[in-house]
Amino acid sequence: MSDKDKDKNTNxxxxxxxxxxxxxxxxxxxxxxxxxxxxIPMLKFGTGNNFHVFKEAISKGGVKDxxxxxxxxETGKLYIPMMPTKADYTFLPDPxxxxxxxxEAVKNYMKQVNDAKMNSPKLFGYIWQYLSPESIxxxxxxxxxxxxxxxxxxxxxxxxxVKTHEIMRVESLRLSNxxxxxxIRVAGKxxxxxxxxxxxxxxxxxxxxxxxxxxx
Numbered sequence: 001m002s003d004k005d006k007d008k009n010t011n012x013x014x015x016x017x018x019x020x021x022x023x024x025x026x027x028x029x030x031x032x033x034x035x036x037x038x039x040i041p042m043l044k045f046g047t048g049n050n051f052h053v054f055k056e057a058i059s060k061g062g063v064k065d066x067x068x069x070x071x072x073x074e075t076g077k078l079y080i081p082m083m084p085t086k087a088d089y090t091f092l093p094d095p096x097x098x099x100x101x102x103x104e105a106v107k108n109y110m111k112q113v114n115d116a117k118m119n120s121p122k123l124f125g126y127i128w129q130y131l132s133p134e135s136i137x138x139x140x141x142x143x144x145x146x147x148x149x150x151x152x153x154x155x156x157x158x159x160x161x162v163k164t165h166e167i168m169r170v171e172s173l174r175l176s177n178x179x180x181x182x183x184i185r186v187a188g189k190x191x192x193x194x195x196x197x198x199x200x201x202x203x204x205x206x207x208x209x210x211x212x213x214x215x216x
Contacts, residue, residue, distance in 0.1 A: 015138060016125065034201070040058050042130055043131050043132055043161070044134065044135065045137075045164070046134065049165055051161075054130070055073060058073055058127070059073040059074050061069070066119060066122075066126070069115075069120075069123055072158055076158070076159065076162075077114060078120065078154070079116065081113065083106075083109055084106055085101060088102070088105070088202065089105075119153035120152065120153070120154055121154075123154040124152040124153050124154040124157055125152075126154075127157055127161070128131070128157070131161075135161070139157070139161065139164065142160050142163075146157060
């Protein structure tokens with residue numbers, strides 16, 4: 001450290017100053033690290049949860065980490081490759097070539113099927129790690145939990161998450177819709193109400209229409 005740096009850290013009494021701390025408890029303040037784009041958030045449970053944000057993020061992350069298997073979050077089912085048929089290779093004039101390519105295609109098909117079976121438990125764990133304690137508690141209270149947890153079935157786990165969390169999100173939107181309608185109704189009656197001018201009523205209507213469109 002140079003003499004200039006030492007002077008900056010020394011007060012008038014000759015004492016060396018300490019790094020700034022929050023709350024004065026001796027712990028240095030560390031700013032919160034911002035989430036990187038595409039980072040999957042923890043799924044929250046309850047009215048007004050973050051299910052749709054979570055679904056969008058895990059859909060992208062699932063495809064990135066699991067390929068076709070990760071399309072579960074969009075399709076609601078595991079990816080199953082198309083089984084090849086001999087008719088797919090009738091365009092080849094040589095029977096031996098048709099037989100060879102068909103055999104290779106069947107081997108590749110079986111490999112994809114086995115990979116899907118082997119990676120299903122991994123996908124289950126992939127989903128589970130992003131559930132908040134409240135979400136886990138809700139999932140565990142479902143009647144099917146014991147079986148699909150034992151089987152490590154990612155499809156049933158995802159179905160349960162959608163059933164328990166998406167409904168709460170829709171309910172939150174319905175409540176918001178009701179509050180907007182009530183605000184418009186009250187403001188319409190109180191035309192001289194200074195706290196909510198007529199212009200604000202007009203501003204509320206597009207929001208109400210947007211919420212209704214989402215619910216449809």
